[in-house]
Amino acid sequence: MVSALPPLADYAARLGDDSLVLGQRLGEWCGHAPAIEVDLSLSNVALDLIGQATHFLGLAGAIEGAGRDADKLAFHRDVMDFSNCLLVEQPNGDFAQTIARQFLFSHYQALLFEQMAQVKDERFAAIAAKALKEVNYHATLASDWVVRLGDGTDESKARMIAGLDWMWRFTDELFAMDDVDAAAIAAGAGVDKAALRADWDARVDAVLAEATLARPAARRAIVGGRVGRHSEHLGHLLSEMQFLQRAYPGASW
Amino acid sequence: MTKEIRRILESVPDPEIPAVSVVDLGIVREVSADRVVITPTYTGCPATHTIEQSIRAALDAHGFADVAIETALAPPWSTDWISDAGREKLRAYGIAPPPKGAGASALKNAQAAECPRCGSMHTEEVSRFGSTPCKALWRCKACAEPFDRFKCH
Incomplete structure (x- = not known):
């Protein structure tokens, strides 16, 4: 079932779901990263993303006006009502695969928020302007690692290539536009994502060149996340993330 | 009265870095007779709720239970808002x-x-x-x- 949220609330939920799902994914690294500094970095990025999700999902609930807050939307929707892009729900794989996902997503999110910080709707603009400063850190962190792994040993390079290869199929969806995007733009809240593509290509290509990596070959894009058609990975992620609130609804600290 | 509220806020420590107050860090954006406006440092900072609770408790304890606490995201917090006194306290704290x-x-x-x-x-x-x-x-x-x-x- 496609989310029954009104278009502008759906737009906010898409933004929130992207951040929430990626934040939860990164949280899986906590205590398992290759080094303490990396553990701290990924946990910090996860926290930033969950903070963004709290704001965007809170906004989605406020626009919907049916009394659902950020927690209600995060913990009490089923997998087909999530509207995150497929990229963020992809499994962590090894460290290089996680970095590939972060690299591709953070550069997209930075470009998106740069534009969204300028929109007329102050609620969206304020969250984007706030988050942008943090996302720039994420993009820098991921880019540094792409270079370090790509221009590293034979082993690290092979892993970086494999990681980018896994994630590349899900990048077209980031820039896809539909009726919800059009409605959000008409309402003064949305961004023309298709127009971000050229800048994203340039930023990604510059880092790949520095990392001595070739751009992955173009291939058939896999889409569907925005309308609730997800990979099998999201359900497992949600079952872990939502367990406590499903078993003990309304439980709090 | 605004002066009094500001003085109380200057005694509310940041929960993560207790050497500095919420005023030193630039978290307090506006103080008036009926409301205090605060802003989060980072969107995901786990201390955000604790900060609001600490400010609430301090205001209540000094008889300012009617002063509301509001959160504003814009303009986004910047480290440029940390006061000179706050910078010195940070340095002294290591x-x-x-x-x-x-x-x-x-x-x-x-x-x-x-x-x-x-x-x-x-x-x-x-x-x-x-x-x-x-x-x-x-x-x-x-x-x-x-x-x-x-x-x-």
């Missing part, structure tokens, strides 16, 4: 304060930090992310001690 006016431009070319222990500029970044969202891990090559640096933001 955290290198952020340079003023650094903002996001400092991201790519992190300026050298002064070691808060020995004052040497012979330092290097170990990790851009540290024990809390607002800090990075640095190390001093002169006295060999690791230290936290408040991230430019």
